[in-house]
Amino acid sequence: MRRMFWPLAIAVLAVLVVAAVVWGAVPLSLHAIAAAVMGRGDPDTVAIVRTLREPRVALAVLVGAALGMSGGALQGSLRNALAEPYLLGVSGGAAVGAVVVVSMGFATPFLLPLGAFAGAALAIGAAIAVARAAGGRADPRVLLMAGVVIGAFANAAIMVLLADAPADTVRGALWWMMGSVAGADWTQVGWLAAYTAAGGGALLAMGRDIDLLALGEESAAGLGLDAERAGRRVFLVSSLLAAATVAAAGLVGFVGLVVPHMVRAAGLRRHRPLLLGSAILGAALVVSADLVARVAHPPADLPLGAVTAIVGVPFFLVQLRRFA
Amino acid sequence: MIAFRDVMVRYPRAEQPAVDGVSFDAGRGAITALVGPNGSGKSTLVGALLRLQDRAGGAITIDDVSLDALDRRAFARRVAVVTQREALVFPLPVREYVALGRYPHEGAWRAAGQSDDAAVGRAIALAGVEPLAERRTHELSGGEWQRVRIARALAQGGDALVLDEPTTFLDIAHEMAMFELFSRLSKSGMAVLLVSHQLNLVARFADTMVLLNRGRVAAAGPPADVMRASVLEPVYDWPLVVTHDPAVGAPALLPLRGRAP
Numbered sequence: 001m002r003r004m005f006w007p008l009a010i011a012v013l014a015v016l017v018v019a020a021v022v023w024g025a026v027p028l029s030l031h032a033i034a035a036a037v038m039g040r041g042d043p044d045t046v047a048i049v050r051t052l053r054e055p056r057v058a059l060a061v062l063v064g065a066a067l068g069m070s071g072g073a074l075q076g077s078l079r080n081a082l083a084e085p086y087l088l089g090v091s092g093g094a095a096v097g098a099v100v101v102v103s104m105g106f107a108t109p110f111l112l113p114l115g116a117f118a119g120a121a122l123a124i125g126a127a128i129a130v131a132r133a134a135g136g137r138a139d140p141r142v143l144l145m146a147g148v149v150i151g152a153f154a155n156a157a158i159m160v161l162l163a164d165a166p167a168d169t170v171r172g173a174l175w176w177m178m179g180s181v182a183g184a185d186w187t188q189v190g191w192l193a194a195y196t197a198a199g200g201g202a203l204l205a206m207g208r209d210i211d212l213l214a215l216g217e218e219s220a221a222g223l224g225l226d227a228e229r230a231g232r233r234v235f236l237v238s239s240l241l242a243a244a245t246v247a248a249a250g251l252v253g254f255v256g257l258v259v260p261h262m263v264r265a266a267g268l269r270r271h272r273p274l275l276l277g278s279a280i281l282g283a284a285l286v287v288s289a290d291l292v293a294r295v296a297h298p299p300a301d302l303p304l305g306a307v308t309a310i311v312g313v314p315f316f317l318v319q320l321r322r323f324a
Numbered sequence: 325m326i327a328f329r330d331v332m333v334r335y336p337r338a339e340q341p342a343v344d345g346v347s348f349d350a351g352r353g354a355i356t357a358l359v360g361p362n363g364s365g366k367s368t369l370v371g372a373l374l375r376l377q378d379r380a381g382g383a384i385t386i387d388d389v390s391l392d393a394l395d396r397r398a399f400a401r402r403v404a405v406v407t408q409r410e411a412l413v414f415p416l417p418v419r420e421y422v423a424l425g426r427y428p429h430e431g432a433w434r435a436a437g438q439s440d441d442a443a444v445g446r447a448i449a450l451a452g453v454e455p456l457a458e459r460r461t462h463e464l465s466g467g468e469w470q471r472v473r474i475a476r477a478l479a480q481g482g483d484a485l486v487l488d489e490p491t492t493f494l495d496i497a498h499e500m501a502m503f504e505l506f507s508r509l510s511k512s513g514m515a516v517l518l519v520s521h522q523l524n525l526v527a528r529f530a531d532t533m534v535l536l537n538r539g540r541v542a543a544a545g546p547p548a549d550v551m552r553a554s555v556l557e558p559v560y561d562w563p564l565v566v567t568h569d570p571a572v573g574a575p576a577l578l579p580l581r582g583r584a585p
Contacts, residue, residue, distance in 0.1 A: 079413045140413075212427055214414060218407040221374045223480070224400030224428040269416055 002267035009277060013061075013284040020057045020291050021049065025299055051185070059184035059192065060290045060304075061283040063245045064255055066196045068282020069275045070241040071256020072263070073203045076210040076271050077234040080140040081261070081319055085120070085242030086253035088143070089150030093123020094239075094246035095177060096154045099161050109191040109247075116243035123150050124239050141320075176250035179305025181290050188248050195244035200279060202237045207272030210234060214271070252305045254312020255282050261319070285311075325484050325515040326350040326373070326403065330382035333365070333372050333539075341380065342368040344539040348532075350517040352483060355510045357526040358519045359550075360536030361560055366519045367408060368539075370488050374405055386484070400428035403484040404477035406470075408492075415462035418472055422448055422457075425479030444479050451475035451505065467498030474505065484515040491522060503529045527551050528574040535559060551575035 022033055026048055035041035036049035071084040085091045097119020098112055106115070130146035158177065162170050203210075209230040212220040220227040245252065263277035286304070289311065293302040326349070333343040343365040350356040358366050371377040373384060375396070384391040386402055394402075404425070412421075425447065426440045448457055451474045456464060464472060470490055477485055487506070491499040503525055510516045510531075520526050526533060527547040535543040535550050537559040543550045550556075553566045556577065563582040566575050 076414070081413060208427060208430060211424060215412065215424065216407075216410055218374065218376065219410050221376055221396070222400065222405035222407060222477075223424065224395075224397035226396055264414060269414065269420065 005263075005266045005268060005277060009280045009284070013280055013287070016284050016287045016291070017057055017061065020060070020287050021053050023291060023295060024048070024053055025294070055184040055186050055189050056181050056290070057287060058189045059181040059249060060287045062189065062192045062196050063181060063249045063252060064259075064282035064284065064286030065279035066192070066199065066241040066245045066282075067252060067255040067286070068259040068278035068280075069200050069203055070238040070245075071282075072260035072271065072275045072278040073206075073210055073234050073238045074256065075260050076274070077213040077231055077238075078140075078143065079214055079216065080143055081322070082140050082144050082257065082316070084254065084256035085238065086251060086255075087151070087257065087316075088147035089123045089127050089154060090120045090147075090239050090242045091246050091251050091253070092151035092154030093126075094120035094243035095251060096157045096161070097122075097243070098247050099158050099173065103161060103165070109187050113191065113195055113240075113244040113247040116247040117240050119154075120239035120243035120246070121236060123154065124235050126150050128235070175303065177305075178303030179250040179252035179308070180293075180301070180303055181249045181286075182301050184248075192244055192248045196241065199237050199241040199244065200275070203234070203241070203275055204272055206230065206234055206237070207270065207275060210271040210275075250305065252286065252308050254308050254316065255285055257319070258312055258315050259285060261315075325352050325387055326486075326517060327385045327388075328369065328382070329385070331369065331372060331379060331384060332381035333368050333377050334380040335377075340539065342377075342539055343372065345382065346536065346539070346541055347382075348534045348541065348544055350484070350486075350515050352515045353510055353513050354531040355506055355516045355518055355529055356532045356534065357530035358517065358534050358536065359521070359523060359526060360542070364536040364559075365539040366536055367488055369536075370405065370407070370486060370519060373403070373486065374407075397428040400480055400482070402482040403486060404480040404482050405486040406473050406477050406488065406490055408488040410473060412461050415460045418453065418459050418461060418464075419444065419448070419457050421461055421472060422453075422475045422479050425476040425481075428480060443481050447475045447478035450478050450509070452501075467494050467501070470494065470498075470502065471505075474502075478509075483513060484517070485509060486517045486519075488519045489521065490518070491520065491525075499525070523551065523556075524569070524574075524576050527576065528569065528572060547575055551577060 022030060028045060032041055032045050033049055036046045039046060074083040075081060094116035098116040101107055101112055101115030127143065127147040127150045131143040134142050162173055209225055212223050212225045213227060213231055217227040259278045259282045260274060262281055263274050268274050268277050289307040290304055293304050293307045296302055329347050331343055331346045332341050334341040346369065360366055368377060372379055386394060423436065423444050426436060426443060448454055451471050453471050453475050456468055456472060491502050506516050506518060507529055530547060533547050533550040534541060542559050543555045551566050553564055557564055563580040565578050565580060567578060569576040
């Protein structure tokens with residue numbers, strides 16, 4: 001299982017990526033698409049493939065990879081099988097940060113993720129502080145409740161911020177709060193790629209630290225890790241990754257929850273391979289969810305976050321039962 | 325090898341310091357037992373050694389080098405600490421778990437080498453957990469899990485082992501096996517510092533006992549000196565007699581039925 005994981009995971013992702021480029025509202029032949037990818041053939045087809053489908057799939061890959069790694073790192077460092085950026089309120093905080101940046105008129109693809117990051121870092125800090133105040137560091141459900149409350153607060157904050165916005169801004173914002181990679185462009189893809197590479201690289205470098213954090217603070221200290229500082233670093237980088245996805249594609253929940261468990265089930269437990277595997281399977285999950293979002297109810301797109309939630313909620317309930 | 329000198333630890337907002345001027349040595353080739361009632365400061369001292377608690381005064385040295393001059397990894401290469409509790413949220417194969425003990429020897433990107441694998445193998449053999457090596461951590465009994473944790477500590481490759489109540493929740497056979505293991509490790513030259521409530525076992529196995537009471541050393545010395553009713557009774561605040569173990573002649577303590585709760 002373990003040895004088969006990498007070729008299998010990469011093959012699944014590759015097939016899904018090809019399928020996502022081929023499959024769409026305008027039926028196109030494989031031959032025409034292959035030509036268009038190279039920039040040849042019918043100009044309309046080239047336009048559809050190169051400016052609509054390719055960036056959309058690329059964005060889905062990056063969103064999934066970043067969310068998968070963020071979830072894997074949060075689960076390990078918080079010692080919490082239910083942790084993930086959406087449920088912890090990190091994504092919600094990021095959304096508030098992004099809305100603030102937009103309403104101040106600084107919404108560039110570079111600045112938007114930074115605003116989102118500020119909101120996300122505040123949210124995870126708040127969630128951890130609330131859980132501590134509730135005395136529930138040992139019970140994973142307490143942190144989760146804190147996160148859900150922070151997320152609800154973030155939702156309310158966005159509604160207030162949008163109260164006197166024009167109607168089409170509100171519609172756009174609502175759509176974005178359900179998560180979507182439709183309307184992706186290459187600039188967005190480039191920035192998310194940069195953030196994902198930087199954040200993902202940092203998390204991989206901290207892989208061994210996360211292995212130790214998963215043992216608990218005292219044991220990690222006994223092995224020579226400054227657990228408090230290492231933990232804070234992991235929370236910040238995980239929040240940055242989640243925030244970058246929120247800035248690019250809105251709120252996409254449950255990917256960070258589901259994917260690390262799948263990778264662990266395949267036998268990868270040390271966090272470096274676990275995070276890398278979570279990146280690949282996270283990408284595969286979001287690409288396939290976006291595929292479903294496009295073809296389930298044509299010509300309308302379903303919100304991407306709704307599709308991942310439909311997969312994620314039953315999974316969450318199964319995980320929750322383990323603590324009951 | 326580990327020396328505590330006038331160590332003082334004060335928790336925020338506490339009136340009395342939790343540890344107040346404690347001095348003692350845990351030397352190589354010996355078992356040093358830290359005993360005392362609940363809340364007497366034993367675990368706080370372990371926390372100060374791990375730098376989880378800040379010292380308000382005094383010094384801790386490892387082979388005459390101040391703890392403050394050692395970075396955390398260098399400390400972990402010399403002293404391994406088995407804390408009171410540890411529960412894994414995500415189970416690991418036993419061998420992979422023991423291999424985490426090599427962390428203080430690893431660089432951020434360097435893969436585990438042959439010397440690491442050898443150290444892991446040695447630690448597994450020394451702790452006597454070879455039969456468990458292919459199991460997963462969540463399949464182990466309480467006694468097996470404690471042994472596996474000790475194996476991970478031994479994989480750190482230091483020559484001091486600090487154990488905080490390692491035999492709580494263990495039955496007689498598992499507890500005795502643990503104490504025999506500590507005895508073997510100390511005879512091999514390691515410094516073993518043991519926090520324990522099992523006074524009678526400690527009296528049989530330890531070379532030195534350090535009795536703490538309200539953050540201060542109430543008595544210290546060979547078990548025969550510390551295991552006296554006149555010493556222990558006021559500290560534990562309970563009537564007791566000290567007799568001699570009929571089998572091995574070590575001092576043995578018997579709490580009496582005394583007062584209504």
